[in-house]
Amino acid sequence: MAANEVTRTELTALEKSLCEALDPLASALRARATELPEDQMWRADPVDVSLTVLAGWKVVDSAVARLTERAARTAGSYGASYEQLGAAWGMTRQGARKKWPDAVSRPAAAAEAGAVELFGGTAELFREPSSGGWLWRGRGADGVHGAADGSPACGTKEEAAAYAGVFLKDHSGGPSDPDGRP
Structure with a gap:
């Protein structure tokens, strides 16, 4: 049995508790609808x-939907995917x-991140959490991996893309002409 499955006994106990919890609400709704004393309001057409x-x-269904949404948003705020x-x-x-479109929020850095594809290689651009500056890491067409390790973070995404572009050019896998084309 999976961790989130319930046994028949647990389900029966839940249904009993829900019916008991519904009684006061149903009684209040019935009393307003019939304007009869409580001891007579259930004596009516079935x-x-x-x-x-x-x-x-x-x-109850509407309340459960609201509580479910709240639980999903809470889980998402703690990092659930x-x-x-x-x-x-x-x-x-x-x-x-689709059910909870706003439950999981992407960090701003992930939303701003980008990629550079040049000379047959790719590089990822991302913000450094501690400084907020931009870094890159990539793989050239020749299979060599590189990153802005040890370098100070760039002030802009475009500056990081330029450094990544130089790396990708240098690791294009073949000789380049003077214009930088492979």
Whole structure:
């Protein structure tokens, strides 16, 4: 049994507790609808009584949806991914993203990050968390990995892209003409 599955006994206990919790709400709804004393308000057409209970469950359903949204946002604020939210809810990552579109926030640095593709290689541009400056790491077409290790962070994304471009040119895998083309 998976960790998030419930046993039949647990489910039965939950349903009993929910029905007990619904009783005061359904009674209040029924009393307002019938204006009868509490001891007589359930003595009515079974359809009317059932519809009152259904209306009560609608209120519970809305409350559960709000609490579910809050739980998803809380998990997302602590770093849970849409994949994890989906697994907890029994759905795909895409389903979780659709159900709770604002639950997981991407850090600003990730949203600003970029990539450079030149001379057959690629480099990733990203912010350094401690300084807020820009760094790069990449792989040239010749398979050599490089990064701005040990260098001070660049002041702008464009400056980091320029350094990454020089690295990619130097590791293009073949001779370059004077214009920098392989």
